[in-house]
Amino acid sequence: MSRGRESAAPRPRAGLPDRQVPGQRGSNRRNPEGARDPKGRKPLRRRPAGRRRGGACVINGFLVIDKPEGITSHGVVQRVRQWAEQRRVGHLGTLDPLARGVLPMALGEATKLSRLLTHGKKSYRGRIRLGVATASYDREGEVISSCEGPWPELEELEKALETFRGAIRQVPPPFSARKLGGEKAYRLARRGEPVELAPTDVTIERLDLLDYSPPFLSLVVDCSAGTYVRSLAHDLGRMLGTGAHLWELCRTRSGPFILEQAIPLEDLAALGRDHVIPMASATGVVSYEVDVRIARRVACGVQLGRQELRGALPQGLLQLVHQGRLVALLEAEPGLPLLRTVRVFLEGTKG
Structure with missing residues (x-):
C-alpha cells in the first residue's frame, strides 16, 4: 500500500527555526511585538525605542x-536611577x-558618550596636610609616618611644586580602582596584599598655591x-621630607561640566526634568543640522559622503543634529570621501 503525501509528517529544515504557531507561548513570532527567546521559553516583548516600562519616555x-x-x-x-525611574x-x-x-551623570542614550x-x-x-603620611594617601587611611616639623619655607614649597607641573x-x-592582575587595587590593599602599580603618564597644566599655613x-x-x-x-610630602596626605578635595570641573551648574544631591528629589542637559550641547564638537531623511539613513547604517553636509568639514569628530537632538557622531578622515560613523543615537531619528 502506497503512502500518500498527506500522511507524511513535514520534516523541519536544518538550521531554520520552527514554523510560527500563532498565539502559542514561545512561538517564533516574526513581528515587531516579540521574538523567540534564545532558549525558546517565551516570546520577548520589545518596547519601542525611547520608551521604558509603563510607556514613559x-x-x-x-x-x-x-x-x-x-x-x-x-x-x-543609585539615587539618580530612582529619580529618573530608569x-x-x-x-x-x-x-x-x-x-x-562635580559628578556628571549620563542618562539613557547619553551613556554612549x-x-x-x-x-x-x-x-x-x-587641601593638603603636611607631617602625616597615610596608607590611602588621604585623611581616612592608616597613619604610616608622622612628624612635628620643621615645616618647609614658602620658597622651598614653591620649588617642589614646580617639579609637578607639566x-x-x-x-x-x-x-x-586601578586593576592589578585583573583585580581592583583597593581590594588587594584591604586584604593586606602588596600593591605595586605601574606609573602612568599624566599632565598637570596648572598647579597654583592658594594658601600656606603650616601644616596645611x-x-x-x-x-x-x-x-x-x-x-x-x-x-x-615625600619630596619635602615631611610626609603628607590629602585632607579635602573638591572637583570644580569635569570635561565640559562645571561646579556652577551642579545640582546639590539633597535637591535631586524635587528637581524637574528641564535640568537635564541635552546630549548635543555637551560633546564640544562641530555640529551640522540635518533633516529627518539623512538622520534615518545614518541610523540604518548608511555612510554619508562629505558632499552631503554643507560647509567645510573639520578633521576629526563632528556631530549630526536634527531638531536639537543628537543623531550621530561621525569622523572625517583625511583623504577619504566617506565619513566614518562613530556612534548613532536613537533619539535623533524621531521625526
Whole structure:
C-alpha cells in the first residue's frame, strides 16, 4: 500500500527555526511585538525605542550633581536611577567618597558618550596636610609616618611644586580602582596584599598655591584625566621630607561640566526634568543640522559622503543634529570621501 503525501509528517529544515504557531507561548513570532527567546521559553516583548516600562519616555542627557562627602559615586548613580525611574544611568569618572564636587551623570542614550567625555580635563581645589603620611594617601587611611616639623619655607614649597607641573609620571594610590592582575587595587590593599602599580603618564597644566599655613596648604589643580590628587599630595610630602596626605578635595570641573551648574544631591528629589542637559550641547564638537531623511539613513547604517553636509568639514569628530537632538557622531578622515560613523543615537531619528 502506497503512502500518500498527506500522511507524511513535514520534516523541519536544518538550521531554520520552527514554523510560527500563532498565539502559542514561545512561538517564533516574526513581528515587531516579540521574538523567540534564545532558549525558546517565551516570546520577548520589545518596547519601542525611547520608551521604558509603563510607556514613559526615557530621559536622554546629562545631569551634573554636586556630590557631597561621605557617599560613593555608585551611591549617587543609585539615587539618580530612582529619580529618573530608569536603569540606564552612569557617572563620568569616579569621585572618592572623601571628595565632593562635580559628578556628571549620563542618562539613557547619553551613556554612549561616556568614553568621549570621561577623558576630558579635570579641575580641583584641594587641601593638603603636611607631617602625616597615610596608607590611602588621604585623611581616612592608616597613619604610616608622622612628624612635628620643621615645616618647609614658602620658597622651598614653591620649588617642589614646580617639579609637578607639566607632563609627569605618576603612580596611582594603592587604594584605587586601578586593576592589578585583573583585580581592583583597593581590594588587594584591604586584604593586606602588596600593591605595586605601574606609573602612568599624566599632565598637570596648572598647579597654583592658594594658601600656606603650616601644616596645611591649599592648591588649585588643572590636570588630565587619570591624575590622582591624592598621589600628588603623597609625592609632595615625600619630596619635602615631611610626609603628607590629602585632607579635602573638591572637583570644580569635569570635561565640559562645571561646579556652577551642579545640582546639590539633597535637591535631586524635587528637581524637574528641564535640568537635564541635552546630549548635543555637551560633546564640544562641530555640529551640522540635518533633516529627518539623512538622520534615518545614518541610523540604518548608511555612510554619508562629505558632499552631503554643507560647509567645510573639520578633521576629526563632528556631530549630526536634527531638531536639537543628537543623531550621530561621525569622523572625517583625511583623504577619504566617506565619513566614518562613530556612534548613532536613537533619539535623533524621531521625526
